[in-house]
Amino acid sequence: MVIGGDAAGMSAASQARRLRGPDELEIVAFERGHFSSFSACGIPYWVGGDVPERDRLIARTPEEHRARDIDLRMRTEVVEIDVEGARVRVRDVESGAESWTSYDKLVIATGARPIRPVLPGVDAPGVHGVQTLDDGQALLDTLSTTKGRRAVVVGAGYIGVEMAEALINRGYEVTVVNRGKEPMSTLDPDMGRLVHRAMAGMGITMVDDAEVTKVLTGDDGRVRAVATDDAEYPADVVVLGIGVRPETELAKAAGLPVGDHGGLLTDLSMRVRGHDDIWAGGDCVEVLDLVTGRERHIPLGTHANKHGQVIGSNVGGGYATFPGVVGTAVSKVCDLEIARTGLREKDARRAGLQYVTVTIESTSRAGYYPGAAPMTVKMLAERRTGRLLGVQIVGREGAGKRVDIAAVALTAGMTVEQMTVLDLGYAPPFSPVWDPILVAARKAATAVRSSAS
Missing domain, CATH: 3.50.50.60 (FAD/NAD(P)-binding domain)
Known part of the structure; x- marks a missing residue:
């Protein structure tokens, strides 16, 4: 059953x-x-x-x-x-x-x-969660019948940023209200800040470190705005993306x-x-x-x-096991790709691990090849042992799926020193001579050696 x-x-x-x-x-x-x-x-x-x-x-x-x-x-x-x-x-x-x-x-x-906060007005027409196909259809019905073009997304995790993109594609003016100090709490704040800047550059109004206190409705009972302690944000549709x-x-x-x-x-x-x-x-x-x-x-x-x-x-009478995960996830908002695997800094601290971090800037292809796009890679490694602990990537086309290299390395328990000699595919249309993951691994290996001296 x-x-x-x-x-x-x-x-x-x-x-x-x-x-x-x-x-x-x-x-x-x-x-x-x-x-x-x-x-x-x-x-x-x-x-x-x-x-x-x-x-x-x-x-x-x-x-x-x-x-x-x-x-x-x-x-x-x-x-x-x-x-x-x-x-x-x-x-x-x-x-x-x-x-x-x-x-x-x-x-x-x-x-x-879905987490649906207990707030005044949260059940008003025009307020939507998105977990099932029925939810998606209800949101599409609202978008097709609502005259206004202002949308507020509550939450800036994976669901929130993906729904912000969906609404931008539908021609809406989008405001994202996020209780965290930066979007994408699955990233460290310094990497989340990159996401904030990129989303703001797309025309999305980013409101961080703010919590929605109520949903305001009009005379017709439909949503007209969301309120925080400090401001009101007009809305013809509200999407809950809190997790x-x-x-x-x-x-x-x-x-x-x-x-x-x-x-x-x-x-x-x-x-x-x-x-x-x-x-x-x-x-x-x-x-x-x-x-x-x-x-x-x-x-x-x-x-x-x-x-x-x-x-x-x-x-069914066979045998199989599920050994566990390393916490790999990838998402995007418009042309910005966001990826992570393993631990954030606060995860490592909570686990009692001492670590070093490095951050590098690179490109998705050889710098001289047309379409080379920027990316930022952050890598965490354990002090003394050099064991890889986590990787976060924020960049344009070609950035996100590079996290899979790190996911495999994490699963294998590799050190950043071992990662520096990984035999990755290279050609100018696909990567620089030194792939950004390897550049970060080299820098992390140096940091590990320095921390031991």
């Missing part, structure tokens, strides 16, 4: 079905929404017009899952898990009818829920273990700790950080699909 019909849940169901036929294993999945196996990460690009239609974001429809002998029941919500009785209580979203269904093996893939939390209320009520970040705790096989017949994966779990050895909550579709593969293999 699977709770949740998106990435982790349906990947688990599909992998289990590959290993075991319908005569050997019955698979039932419950999904409370209208869509299965869709890309939430693609919603900003659909809203912005880069993806022309909603259905391109759907990897596999309910009908396609059912054709593979997976009994996927849409618009059906699980409202209670009875661990002792090995059963769940389900509710038909349309009719409200409830019933109990028993399981032998349970997979929890309930995902994450998400693990959707684990159902699991906590059933007595299942959760971590400090609110996510379910599993072992390496993605089995919920202390429960032989319950697995969990996707945005509702915490994962092992391979750099610090601690648990983290990192809601990404890449992880969710891998979790599902591991769970499906184990439920």
Whole structure:
């Protein structure tokens, strides 16, 4: 039995079905929404017009899952898990009818829920979150019917900056209100400052170190502005991009273990700790950080699909493990690319690690080759050992995916000295003779040596 019909849940169901036929294993999945196996990460690009239609974001429809002998029941919500009785209580979203269904093996893939602050006016027409395809369609409907062209995005993390781009593409005047001192709190402040400057240069009004206190409405009840302690910002539409939390209320009520970040705790096989017949994966779990050895909550579709593969293999009679992550993510706003992997400075301090940092400026291609674009690379390495701890990149076209080099180096436990001799591909259209990652590694290796003297 699977709770949740998106990435982790349906990947688990599909992998289990590959290993075991319908005569050997019955698979039932419950999904409370209208869509299965869709890309939430693609919603900003659909809203912005880069993806022309909603259905391109759907990897596999309910009908396609059912054709593979997976009994996927849409618009059906699980409202209670009875661990002792090995059963769940389900509710038909349309009719409200409830019933109990028993399981032998349970997979929890309930995902994450958007953070929606408790503010006056936050539920007014024109205020939108963006987590599901239904959310995206509701926002598009508002954009197509609203006469004004002023938008406020609340939050400046991945969702916030991507939605700022989407609204710019739709021809809106965009203001981003961010409670942090700089956008992209997943970066160190000095790198976030680069993002601020670039976004301001795109015509986006950046309001940092400010918290929205209420949403103001007009005589028609629709949103007309958002207010902070110091100012009001006119808005014909408001998009909430504050982030998400693990959707684990159902699991906590059933007595299942959760971590400090609110996510379910599993072992390496993605089995919920202390429960032989319950697995969990996707945005509702915490994962092992391979750099610090601690648990983290990192809601990404890449992880969710891998979790599902591991769970499906184990439920289907095979064997697989998920060893952990290094915290790699990449995003963009217009032509600015933003990437990070590993630890920020405050992460390293929290973990009790001593470190050195270096920052370098380079270009995406040989400087003389047409289209060479600037980028900034920041690298953290552990003092004395020189072990790579983290990398952050902010730049133009060709910058972001370079973070993958660092992600592999982190996973392998490489030192910055070892990274300096990596045999990376070179030609003037693709990189300078010394790739920016290698330039940063050379500078970091020098800093490590200096710190030891």
